[in-house]
Amino acid sequence: MTSNDSSWGGRRRRACGALLLLLACVAAAAVQASAPAAVAPQARGVWRFADDGVVFDNRQEGARLGGVRRAGDGRYGVAVTPETQPINPSPWYGFRVAAQRPRTVEIALDYGAFRHRYRPWLRRAGEPGWRAAGGDEFALGDDGVARLTLALDDRAVEVFAQQPIGIGEVERWSAALAARVGGQVETIGRSVQGRPLQALAFGEPAAPDLVLVLGRQHPPEITGMRALLAFVDALAGDDARARDFRARHRVLVLPLLNPDGVAEGHWRGNANGADLNRDWGPFREPETRAAAAAIAAQLDGGARRLAFAVDFHSTWYDILYTVTEDPSRAPGGLLRGWMDDLQTRFPERIRERPGPAGASAVFKNWAFRAYGAPVATYEVGDATGEAETAELARFAAERLMARLAAQGTTP
Ligand SMILES: [Zn+2]
Structure with missing residues (x-):
């Protein structure tokens, strides 16, 4: 200092x-x-x-x-x-x-x-x-x-360092989206410095399947934040596919899990300097504890299934990390079909890198271990442009909704 x-x-x-x-x-x-x-x-x-x-x-x-x-x-x-x-x-x-x-x-x-x-x-x-x-x-x-x-x-x-997307901007986006589709914005807890942690929920309250979207564990990752906004906007779209999707699914969005890090211009951590995406398991930090509790509440003791989870980040290039042992990566599975759709549409751009869930405290691996969910870490390149980021994210959301509809709600 x-x-x-x-x-x-x-x-x-x-x-x-x-x-x-x-x-x-x-x-x-x-x-x-x-x-x-x-x-x-x-x-x-x-x-x-x-x-x-x-x-x-x-x-x-x-x-x-x-x-x-x-x-x-x-x-x-x-x-x-x-x-x-x-x-x-x-x-x-x-x-x-x-x-x-x-x-x-x-x-x-x-x-x-x-x-x-x-x-x-x-x-x-x-x-x-x-x-x-x-x-x-x-x-x-x-x-x-x-x-x-x-x-x-x-x-x-x-x-x-990047075109900033601030806390207020995300809060206004959440409120406007909730108003548009009859959703709710809830404070699920407080950060280390006492900032509210917001969750946005929409879709059918009695649906048996949950789609979970998580973002901004890492403050500088603006391109990932932009992809999250476009992805969720597509889930909340006014077209027939999105309306049908919302009639059959519940959606929980935790768009900005690290508000202290964003406010302080942190490179990685929360106000304790902890990397939140290494805390899914130890749960030493209030942000990850609140998020896990909100997810558990939505899943209602097993009454609801985690149908798909995605965590948005940024890195040097566009890439999707998945879990090696995830059965939905096999032919006919949800993740395989979704990934094939992305790679067919963006062949030079989308790579999948599977890794073992192991005992790692990364969100993706925890979501798979805790709930057996098809899950991906969705990374957007630091320099990927605004329009291409939004185009891919919208397509990813549309293909997810189409694949979920084809799969139906049978477990
Ligand atoms: Zn990250």
């Missing part, structure tokens, strides 16, 4: 100065006291470089900025730092930068021992949306250094 690293300068004003934020910091410290494994929250603040008239800050949700170092006139290094180590190499960053007078600045992303992964996205205050940094704005040098060259003025530019 910057507080321990005097080489990262600028005159930073700590966000905890204000009374309300001070109280929040005290509350956060109390949470840490009861959970000794908790990682220190990111130091939120403002880095001012008066000589250059340039200001950085990391106060918005999802931001992550470990410090700013001035390397020369209009030249800076920003520290991209994880919440804990060792950690999966997903170096997420997010910050805002502005200049009092129009000028160009050069910003190097300093990953420490990690390598560049996410090409930056930009949004200028007053402009409608995010855009990928252009070729004249971003370069990854032969030396591995990622450099931004930005033409700034007094309208702040947000620089994020």
